[in-house]
Amino acid sequence: MDFSRNVETGFQHLCESVFVRLCQIVGTSVQVAFRRETKEIYEMVQRRVAENEDVIEMQSGSIREGFRLEGSDFDYMYWYNDHRVIWDMSQSEYYYTENKTLILSDSSESPPGFTLLELLTPSRYRQVQSACVPKNYRLFISSSLFRQQTQKHDYPGSREHGPCESGEVLGRLEYDFAQCLACDFWPPSASSWINRCHSWPDRRVVDDIIRNGCHFVPIGNPIGLHEHEEWRISFSVAEHKLVNTMNHCQFLTYGLLKIFLKEVIDKQSAETNKLLCSYHMKTAVFWVIQQNVVPLWCPQNLLVGFWVCFKLLLKWVYKGVCPNFFIPQNNLFLTKIHGSAQRNLFLQLHGLYEKGLVCLLQSPSIRSYITDVLYNPRLSICTNEGRMKSECEYDVELFSEIDGNGSLAPQNLDRCIKCLQTLELMIGLPLTQYQVVTLQKITASILQNTSFTLHNMYKNTDLNKQMYIADRMACHMLKLAAKFGFIFDMMYIAIYYYKALRYRDGLSITEIIKVKLAQPGLMYNRYVDSERYTEAVGGQSWSTKMRQAVAHDITLNNYGCYIDELTTEKESALQNKRSELFIPLFVMLHFVEFLCYRHIDTTLAQAALEELQVLVRHDQGQYVSILYRDISWEILGICQQMTGNLQAALFSYQKSLTQYPWNGIHTASQMRIQDLHTTDMVE
Structure with missing residues (x-):
């Protein structure tokens, strides 16, 4: 009995030690909160002041989720605010077609998760009109032509990567820019996801996700009938909201999987390197949380959650099927993990599985925190996040996040006034402490812009009083x-x-x-x-x-x-x-x-x-x-x-x-x- 208790205590200490290390690498719950919330309030202001003719910007990917891991990409999605995709013609009644370009999704000939987009009303953008191809007396927007038309290549060395324009800044900061199209309605092909949400996420989050619709990114399915014309349905906004609903232990488990992928799985062989990606890790965490396989997500149980997710990945690789979380019929492995590459990847993952949690010793970032516990099983570990970082360390990052999300660039006085009016209305919203101080900086930025705009309007006039x-x-x-x-x-x-x-x-x-x-x-x-x-x-x-x-x-x-x-x-x-x-x-x-x-x-x-x-x-x-x-x-x-x-x-x-x-x-x-x-x- 004492032996079992000692084993259990030792395992809990191991989990706690890895939890502490992940808080250092990934961030504490406080850090993750202000990373997300400063960006959220910035984007909220942007949306509220946006005009119909604007291009909307949204940060996506791991940085948007709250990660600041070395090598994390800067992912951004852009879309025309006056373009909307609809799923059926009845939805057109929600738009004033004089100032909205409507696009109809037709997925009748496309694999799950993909669709053709028919241009119903003319677009004022050359990039959209030039990307259109005729088919059966209808005009469809070709995803490949759209990519060619919209990718700017403003930075040296940028290249096309899937639906994105990708590159590196000074060999350190990687970026992905995706010009996409927005839809205000939830995809019919993802309706089964709504019915699956019994335990997670809760109904309030589900309703919020559905209200925000989805996006379409310009990339087709390589084995589809219309690879160069098809678009992929993107659930980036829904995924952000799901990640935000995770408790910190779940989020750290996701982070551990990302680290394990980069430092262990991708180091196994050149053939299988990069077959799995962060998106597969995130998908595994989503499925595990929703299926309620792990009874308790807490620091003392962290490695249990990691191991359940890893076993699910192993099962997916064995079967060659990774079901998209929103549209399970969409197999994320379909064009990438098959044949000899699939067999070799499975053998490598199975080799790691046979080692058990000892396989984590292959991760340079985690190794020492595991060995410390193994060599000193009575080690006392403090999982109090408040003691993990000093006040100054928190302030350095918080103020950096506020500065990065505290500046807007209105184009004229009317825009400045609209920004100020918007900020005034937002003061009464139920904002978090991090959002309040970010809003404070945004307000300072708009006041500065307004000051110089006013001066420029009157400096060369003879209107002395004005x-x-x-x-x-x-x-x-x-x-x-x-x-x-x-x-x-x-x-x-x-x-x-x-x-x-x-x-x-x-x-x-x-x-x-x-x-x-x-x-x-x-x-x-x-x-x-x-x-x-x-x-x-x-x-x-x-x-x-x-x-x-x-x-x-x-x-x-x-x-x-x-x-x-x-x-x-x-x-x-x-x-x-x-x-x-x-x-x-x-x-x-x-x-x-x-x-x-x-x-x-x-x-x-x-x-x-x-x-x-x-x-x-x-x-x-x-x-x-x-x-x-x-x-x-x-x-x-x-x-x-x-x-x-x-x-x-x-x-x-x-x-x-x-x-x-x-x-x-x-x-x-x-x-x-x-x-x-x-x-x-x-x-």
Whole structure:
């Protein structure tokens, strides 16, 4: 009896140890919550302010689900807001066809999970009209032609991968962009899923999923009759909602399967590498949770859930059938796992199965946490998530997520006003604490956009009274934004003062910013001295921390005009489909100082330029992100050209062209170089 109890205790300790390790790799429940919720509130605002003619953006994939694993893709889906797919003609009555393009799904000749899409009403997009092919006096949108028409290849090395445009940024960040079509109705072929939902998810979640419909991504079934015309039904939104309903132990089990796939299964052989993917892992977790095979999902039982999922995968590979969670008739293995590859993959997985949970020792990320328990079975393990991360560690990631989801780029004053009205209405919603602080940052961003839009409307008019009123309103909004934004939000006030020819006022703001940035407890992006940060603002509200001790980089809306000297860069970025310029805060600080001092003191202007030059040339990534080096070298070149140092300016523009084109300003760099040459100003 004591032996059984010891074995059981040892197993629980093993599960707890892996749970702790997964919280370190995948994240605690708190981290996962604010990753999801900051993105959710951002997308909620986007949807509410979207116009009929807009293209809607939605993040999908593992990062959207709350993972931040090394190698996680940045997946985005895009669709035309004025295009909708319907399943039968009766659904057309829900739309005003004068401003909606309707598309009819016809799955009568397609395998489960796929369909043909017939264009019922004309599209205003050339990409859609050009992708149409006639068939039996009807126009169908060809998925392969649609991919060709819509994939932009804005980033170096991008390629077509399934329905997506894929690539890597600097060999580190992988991305998948999928242009798709939206449907407001749940697919009839997935109706059986609704009836299966007895224990999980609950009825409220099921109803929410059904209300949100589905999407169609441009890829056909290779063994179907119409591979190049067919589209695949995508349940990305439904999957996000299902993942969000998992408890943290279930989510960590999903994370462990992803890690096990990457570090163990994919290392077995070159032939079977990449046959299984993350989507198969997620599908297995969905089925296991819904079938209620694991009686209790908790830290002490974590490896039980993992093993049940692994056995289900083994069964699927043996049979060559992985049923889609929403449309089981759609076999996800159909075109990939068969023949000798299937046999070899099964043998490899079965070999791991025979080893039992010891097979986890092949995972470098997990191994040491298992051996610690095996060598010390009486080891005491704390699974209290609150003690796993410090306040500073949580703040670093939270503020990074808020910054990444806190900026909108409205195109004109009407859009700015609509954003402000939307934000006002959202204040009364039942928001989480993370969503409230994210909404606070979004509000600051819209106030800043509105300020510069107002100034640009009246700066070249003779309407002095209106100019005065606009200036007063703009200044008030910028100061208000700085009160509940980050330290760097003060930078927009300095930019505005320079634009309004109030150079000394602008410099007084840059001096305040410099004092704040010199604080030993400053959190700049992810760089921070945790002890000093905690001493300075530990235990205070997030709003106080943001205002007093946290800074990130600057974003400028390319639909407006913030600094006239960057007009060429703004136009280049817009041509390359970039709605914002991303500029390192310290680069912008020295840039504005230089611009203001040129009108007051040329010696101090030269000093600001020298500081900028040292920063751009010698920073190792702490203050000038590698992604923003294109604009940093460009700004340095602009300043050098303004002082007459044309050779140095030419060198800086050329250096800008050699950087990764994150901001899409390479056209501007080329124009500036050409201008230097054509005017014979450079020998």
